[in-house]
Amino acid sequence: MSCGQIALERAGIEYDNYYASEIDKYAIKITQHNYPNTIQLGDVTKWKDWNIDWNSIDLILAGSPCQGFSFAGKQLAFDDDRSKLFFVFIDILNHIRKFNSNVDFLLENVRMKQEHQDVISQHLKVKPIMINSNLVSAQNRLRLYWTSIPNLGQPENKGILLRDILESGSVGRYKSLCLSKQIATNYGSQPYMRRRYFGKAFAQVVFEKGSALEHKTYWKKDPFGEFATQSYIRGLTILEMERLQTLPDNYTKVDGISPINQSQALGNGWTVDVIVHILKNLGQKNRFGAEQDLFSTVAIRGKV
Numbered sequence: 387m388s389c390g391q392i393a394l395e396r397a398g399i400e401y402d403n404y405y406a407s408e409i410d411k412y413a414i415k416i417t418q419h420n421y422p423n424t425i426q427l428g429d430v431t432k433w434k435d436w437n438i439d440w441n442s443i444d445l446i447l448a449g450s451p452c453q454g455f456s457f458a459g460k461q462l463a464f465d466d467d468r469s470k471l472f473f474v475f476i477d478i479l480n481h482i483r484k485f486n487s488n489v490d491f492l493l494e495n496v497r498m499k500q501e502h503q504d505v506i507s508q509h510l511k512v513k514p515i516m517i518n519s520n521l522v523s524a525q526n527r528l529r530l531y532w533t534s535i536p537n538l539g540q541p542e543n544k545g546i547l548l549r550d551i552l553e554s555g556s557v558g559r560y561k562s563l564c565l566s567k568q569i570a571t572n573y574g575s576q577p578y579m580r581r582r583y584f585g586k587a588f589a590q591v592v593f594e595k596g597s598a599l600e601h602k603t604y605w606k607k608d609p610f611g612e613f614a615t616q617s618y619i620r621g622l623t624i625l626e627m628e629r630l631q632t633l634p635d636n637y638t639k640v641d642g643i644s645p646i647n648q649s650q651a652l653g654n655g656w657t658v659d660v661i662v663h664i665l666k667n668l669g670q671k672n673r674f675g676a677e678q679d680l681f682s683t684v685a686i687r688g689k690v
Contacts, residue, residue: 387416387651388424390447392633393661399668405438412647413654419640430471433478441485445668448475449494449656476509492533492664494656506532517541519657524548525562525630527657533664541663551629555592555620562622565630565653591619592626627652632659 391404404421407430408414417424427436450472475493482489493510507513510532519527521541525548531538548557622630624645628637631652638648 387413387638387655388421389631389633389656389658390661391417391421391424392637392658393656393665396658396662397665397668399665401444403442405436407433410651410654412643413651415643416638416640416651420637430474430478433474433481440482443482443486443489445490445492446475446479446482447492447661450475472506472509490534490668492531492535492661495530497528497530503530517660517663519564519660520561522546522659522663523630523632523657524551525565525657527564529657529660531660531664535664535667537667538664541660551626552592553623553625555594557592562630565627592622593619624648624652631655631657 388404388406394401394404403425404423405425405427406414406417407427408417409429414426418426425438427433427438472493472495479489479491491510493506495506497516503514512532512534514530514532515538516528516530517540519525519529521543523544524546547560548562624638625635627649628635633652633655638651643651
């Protein structure tokens with residue numbers, strides 16, 4: 387949904403063209419609503435059919451599907467049809483290098499077993515840096531970033547707390563859990579859905595009446611009872627989820643897209659200000675001591 391495009395703008399990097407390889411119709415719709423000049427390329431596995439000027443590509447950003455690597459999943463790694471798209475990214479990167487040997491790249495993925503991490507590092511010839519989004523936002527979100535962009539360190543801690551991004555109410559923790567598709571969509575309006583959600587994710591509870599401290603003991607005694615079915619508590623709103631990912635307010639508010647579709651797109655997206663932190667180093671001297679030019683053209687992400 388063009389989190390990379392927002393990051394380029396915030397980093398002050400100008401570009402002529404922005405290509406997106408995406409197949410999720412809701413992510414595409416959000417992108418085109420906010421950035422109508424985006425050139426949609428479609429399925430990344432059909433990249434050899436793309437009619438673009440490969441000579442003009444200066445940067446490729448990728449967020450390959452993480453389900454195969456996630457500790458929360460089956461950990462099929464490169465045997466997972468989604469996660470093995472990493473090798474498609476490698477094919478595209480190597481193809482662009484035939485035309486521009488200095489093309490820069492950024493690849494993001496979840497924490498994973500060291501053996502899988504090493505495979506990616508060997509192909510890219512660079513080790514990743516791990517950054518927790520909690521330095522620039524109100525959520526804990528550990529991610530690995532492999533990049534050719536030099537001089538990376540950790541972002542400055544902005545000290546943003548979960549309470550700072552709420553529309554209303556109070557919370558019982560300083561930071562949100564990682565905004566995942568599961569956290570974003572498990573909450574519903576029906577009582578049984580509220581019990582299911584809050585029973586698993588007390589850390590995401592927002593208290594609309596009274597403080598978290600007041601309700602903590604009550605919650606422990608009766609998390610599935612009347613307390614969970616009343617208006618004392620709620621889940622995170624879409625606006626709050628956008629703020630967790632450091633997106634502009636109402637960025638995903640597009641006609642024809644439901645809150646569930648919005649939340650799924652947000653759970654699949656990047657924490658924008660982490661990407662800004664990485665991209666801002668493009669204007670610095672590179673590892674060979676030469677000045678890097680700003681980009682004329684940028685080729686960018688989808689589910690690579």
